[in-house]
Amino acid sequence: MGLRAERVSWRVGGELIVDGVSLEPAQGETVGLLGPNGSGKSTLLRLLSGVRPASSGVVSLDDVPIQRVGRRNVARRIGVVEQQADTEVDMTVHEVVGLGRVPHRRPWAGETAEDERAVRSALESTGLADKEGRCWHTLSGGERQRVQIARALAQQPRELLLDEPTNHLDIRHQLELLGLVVRLPVTSVLALHDLNLAAMFCDRLLVLRQGRAVVAGTPGEVLTPELVAEVYGVRAEVTADGPEGRPSVRFLPGEPVEQGTASRG
């Protein structure tokens, strides 16, 4: 049940960008996608949201292939937050969040009480209730990302897909934003760059390299010096002294040494 990807691939011009990746997040779980630039994280998210059809393999929602669910129905079910969203239109926070009601609106009809309720609840759960009249162009990067998350929540999704939502944010806003995502009562899949943030906030991690899944599991299982060396080509120390005994990654200068000898954690 829920959102599931089975051995999905996506190719462009003969090149495999995503290569046979499977993913099935459990209900309410937060899954982090890790991997260097160009490893296929964003593309995998696009396949999961059905915006791009998979070249092979199947993405399904409750066991129905996503391409057969219909775009509107998918949008009522899955919320997407892109890396960086911007517009030239002068819009208030309330109006941007209201865009999340587009898949629920009927042609000709205006906003219903149900729409207003969904927008209000999205504003409240993202802590934006007091900013609803602010203009989009006056918001900081962190506020904009929160507004986009509120917009996605107004779609009343059961799954939320986020593409590097902490990019361009300062440390405090990164922590705040991920804390918010984890607390939301939805299944989230998010692409992340920061290994420590991924370890701190995600229930499970999937690591990609050149479009292939390298390893999947809990942060403790996945984040090892060997993996960091293999996937990122960087020397690192991993200790178990993060919050709740989660792994904590410390990068070290110099080339990674042969596998198995650089580790002590």
Place this chain on the structure above:
Amino acid sequence: MSVSRTRSGGVGTTLLWVCGLVLLTLSVAFTITIGPAEIAVGNVWAVVGEHLGLGDSGLSLIREGIIWNLRLPRTVLAAVCGAGLGLCGVVMQALLRNPLADPYVLGISSGASTGAVAVVVLGVGSGVATLSLGAFLGSLCSFVLVLMFGHLVGSAPDRMILAGVAAMQLFSALTSFIVMSAADAEQTRSVLFWLLGSLGGTGWEEVWPCLVVLLVVLAVCLLKAPALDAFTFGHDAAAALGVSVTRTRTSLLIATALLTATLVSAAGAIGFVGLVLPHAARMLVGPGHRRLLPTTVLVGAIFLVWIDTVARTMLDPQEIPVGVMTSLIGVPAFAVVLYRSRKTRRS
């Protein structure tokens, strides 16, 4: 906070539309009375009443003719053109995500002119239908050219405008070339009509097709209003909100090309109306298209009715083409929009 409150107040918007409709009707009735022949507002009602079967107007045939056959069709066409160009502007600005988009600035109107002129001069068939068909093909050519060129140079708003300028120059030159090569003094004078836009010498047979196409395109756009909203943050964002991007975009851009073509074949290329009025309407009702589309249509109609009145009376008995007036107003507004969009992108 008060901004979003007043904007989303449903009653406020309905009231605005009722006021707009009343204002439009009054504007039409009043501007008809302005001109060399003395006519009172009451006479206008009487003549309209007579044609609706409400009894004789009691006016002389000449006066009745001036009202019903000269001034009324012209004024109604002004309203329809203002409404239609405004509508094209809103839809193009939303779909191309470009606050400067407008059928004239992007060269679509020029393409339509060329198509219509080719039909007239080369004598391919005759009648309003072939004229409109020629204009439609011309506007589609121009649209495809601009979109392709824009795709090549990057879709940033100002780049797209450069593509539009190139298309406008090309099609204006083609129009002049076709007209001049026909070497008929009468037709040569008409080059001004196609390039500048003019509402002079309009009859009902030009008004009806424009009105019908306007209403159909407006209905289609209102049906697609939520989809237009969804384009605010780009194509991928629209797709993630459940919009079939390619289908919506193609069908609505073709609809605007058709509307532009119909208006151009009746009134020539009137510039900047579609650029300026959507911004004015947005200030009144905000960016949501369900309110924005009808508001722009009303504001555009009222605007062009008055502009045309000024154009035909200011240098009386000489008449200024209405496109000259709209450009005189439109270019400074264009500069303001350009300046503001640069500011928002920097912030």
